[in-house]
Amino acid sequence: MSAVLVESGLDAGAIWHFGEPNHEQRALAVGKAWADLSHRSVITVSGKDRIKWINDMMTQELLTLPVGQWSETLLLDAQGHIEQQLFFVDDGQTIWFHTESAKAEELFTYLKKMRFMLDVDVQDRTSEFAVLRAPGEADAFGGPYALVPRSEVADVVAAFTGAGHMQVGMWALEAERIAAGRARILLETDHKSIPNELGFLNTAVHMNKGCYRGQETVAKVFNLGHPPRRLVLLHLDGSMVHMPEHGAKVHFDGKEVGFIGSMARHYELGPIALAVIKRTTPVDAVLDIDGVSATQEVLVPAE
Numbered sequence: 001m002s003a004v005l006v007e008s009g010l011d012a013g014a015i016w017h018f019g020e021p022n023h024e025q026r027a028l029a030v031g032k033a034w035a036d037l038s039h040r041s042v043i044t045v046s047g048k049d050r051i052k053w054i055n056d057m058m059t060q061e062l063l064t065l066p067v068g069q070w071s072e073t074l075l076l077d078a079q080g081h082i083e084q085q086l087f088f089v090d091d092g093q094t095i096w097f098h099t100e101s102a103k104a105e106e107l108f109t110y111l112k113k114m115r116f117m118l119d120v121d122v123q124d125r126t127s128e129f130a131v132l133r134a135p136g137e138a139d140a141f142g143g144p145y146a147l148v149p150r151s152e153v154a155d156v157v158a159a160f161t162g163a164g165h166m167q168v169g170m171w172a173l174e175a176e177r178i179a180a181g182r183a184r185i186l187l188e189t190d191h192k193s194i195p196n197e198l199g200f201l202n203t204a205v206h207m208n209k210g211c212y213r214g215q216e217t218v219a220k221v222f223n224l225g226h227p228p229r230r231l232v233l234l235h236l237d238g239s240m241v242h243m244p245e246h247g248a249k250v251h252f253d254g255k256e257v258g259f260i261g262s263m264a265r266h267y268e269l270g271p272i273a274l275a276v277i278k279r280t281t282p283v284d285a286v287l288d289i290d291g292v293s294a295t296q297e298v299l300v301p302a303e
Contacts, residue, residue: 059076075107178233258275
């Protein structure tokens with residue numbers, strides 16, 4: 001079957017599936033699949049001051065991160081709300097970021113504005129480089145990732161295919177992400193989101209690094225209390241035909257307690273979703289989304 005494309009949303013224009021989503025998910029789960037993520041944006045930062053400059057702005061610790069190791073970081077506003085979610089690697093000369101295309105212009109403009117007199121050069125390299133989800137078992141950040149010059153993508157794809165790796169679409173990748181409980185910006189986030197709510201502590205947020213914008217909120221909530229909301233994995237009633245949409249309201253005992261971020265039909269778990277709900281919602285509560293019942297799997301502790 002020919003490729004079915006994503007018609008709208010963050011992944012519009014990317015491949016959704018090739019006709020056998022469950023087969024694609026199984027191949028991905030055992031590390032025998034790859035995916036085209038060339039719809040994502042690529043931004044680079046080079047120059048001798050790049051590491052300290054980015055480290056001072058972002059939630060991740062870059063000063064001790066080994067060359068060639070992928071990681072994840074966030075950019076927060078002064079109140080600790082999430083503005084950017086970035087996946088990155090430093091090759092010894094340049095930091096390579098890939099991010100949502102919908103957030104790329106905002107990020108590029110911010111970085112250019114913050115250069116001051118430092119030796120850093122910010123470039124949008126999306127037209128030159130494509131992001132691929134390379135074969136291999138999934139890491140903590142949704143990879144392994146490969147950044148490939150667009151002129152060489154066909155050769156890389158041929159190598160993947162020759163090695164027996166299957167191409168999969170966003171259905172498989174999103175099902176894997178949701179099952180792993182990894183939040184995605186613009187889906188599990190809104191204007192109030194802070195890292196503590198979404199399971200980013202000790203992954204995208206380094207808890208022992210120095211000051212960065214928004215750190216006070218992260219540290220205060222971590223040390224003195226609990227976030228007002230928490231990310232949960234929902235197991236939805238498998239008998240329903242229609243999946244709830246992004247933004248659908250989550251109810252408990254007749255009251256609205258949160259919203260749906262992402263949904264997927266997983267090859268083993270069935271229909272699942274990530275939701276952001278009030279922290280005080282009982283962890284054993286059966287929730288309701290547009291008439292569909294759902295049980296919780298705790299990702300961010302309630303207490």
